Amino acid sequence: MKMKNRRSIGFCLPCCLVLLSQLAVVQSTCAAADLSGELAVGVSQRHDNLNWSIAGGTVNVLSELKWESMSITQLQTFGELQLSNDRLLRAKLGYGVISSGSNQDSDYNGNNRTQEFSRSISKAGGDVFDGSISLGKRFRLSQPGGTNGFYVTPFFGISVHRQNLKMVEGVQTLSVGFPAIPLGPFPGLDSSYDANWVGPWFGAEAMIEAERGWIAKAGVEYHSIDYSASANWNLRTDLAHPLSFRHIAAGEGIVMSLGATYPFGKNWKLDFILENFNWNTHAGTDQVFLANGTAGFMRLNAVKWDSTSCRFGVVREF
Numbered sequence: 001m002k003m004k005n006r007r008s009i010g011f012c013l014p015c016c017l018v019l020l021s022q023l024a025v026v027q028s029t030c031a032a033a034d035l036s037g038e039l040a041v042g043v044s045q046r047h048d049n050l051n052w053s054i055a056g057g058t059v060n061v062l063s064e065l066k067w068e069s070m071s072i073t074q075l076q077t078f079g080e081l082q083l084s085n086d087r088l089l090r091a092k093l094g095y096g097v098i099s100s101g102s103n104q105d106s107d108y109n110g111n112n113r114t115q116e117f118s119r120s121i122s123k124a125g126g127d128v129f130d131g132s133i134s135l136g137k138r139f140r141l142s143q144p145g146g147t148n149g150f151y152v153t154p155f156f157g158i159s160v161h162r163q164n165l166k167m168v169e170g171v172q173t174l175s176v177g178f179p180a181i182p183l184g185p186f187p188g189l190d191s192s193y194d195a196n197w198v199g200p201w202f203g204a205e206a207m208i209e210a211e212r213g214w215i216a217k218a219g220v221e222y223h224s225i226d227y228s229a230s231a232n233w234n235l236r237t238d239l240a241h242p243l244s245f246r247h248i249a250a251g252e253g254i255v256m257s258l259g260a261t262y263p264f265g266k267n268w269k270l271d272f273i274l275e276n277f278n279w280n281t282h283a284g285t286d287q288v289f290l291a292n293g294t295a296g297f298m299r300l301n302a303v304k305w306d307s308t309s310c311r312f313g314v315v316r317e318f
Helices: 002-021 023-032
Strands: 036-056 059-082 087-110 114-137 149-175 184-209 215-232 245-265 268-281 284-289 295-317
Touching: 036 087, 036 149, 036 268, 059 114, 059 295, 087 149, 114 184, 184 245, 184 295, 215 268, 245 295
Parallel strands: none
Antiparallel strands: 036 059, 036 295, 059 087, 087 114, 114 149, 149 184, 184 215, 215 245, 245 268, 245 284, 268 295, 284 295
């Protein structure tokens, strides 16, 4: 997996240089249009977990999938335009490569994850995409002319987050029943699960401007989510391909962030952001597509996604 780390970092660094080379062009364009704002580019290290389970028959957890400890190197860009009347227009984009992580697939014959009869583990891979656009209005709560400035900005927007998850190099670690699945590695595993989290959100950001140009900020967002996912279980001969099943659900998510910026030259700043996602769906639908052309429905219990990231970047004011 070390080779994947080098490839993902090697991809991000040239992209950062290209984006930085375009900042001067954007600055001159916005100056001609009498606009102000900032552009940022950065690289983050992110750690994700995602899991879901389905019910079947009289068993409340028939099958459960867990992607855990996924390490993601992500390139992110951020833009902000300062409009009239202290309004702010923001846009964020991010693309990342999963360099390590694991998946566990467990099946049960009893309620509440009892009578486990099959368990396999595999390596996780794939990539992720994040996008968001929002509009806000900044309010100054401190007295003008003071040493420090304190601002609060309510925002509303829409976001999309996608995880294209892969499972490879499978190993069967538990097999109970007849006929029993042989334990140990099994060849040919190349299954995928592509998840989409889309919806509107609202939130607020608090910002403090301190001496010497330091800025500290903290934010919180509440997201209303439409969730969908499609999967290809490539080793299951009883399921259709490339679409073996589809998940649909609704839910909500919370995003919390803490950051700081520091100026290091005229119109240039260093940027540091910590961010945490905690998203969950309600019960939904698991639509299964069989190889014989028929389809069936089962209960999707829930999908849970948590993510923590640390980003370092460079900001250009214009």
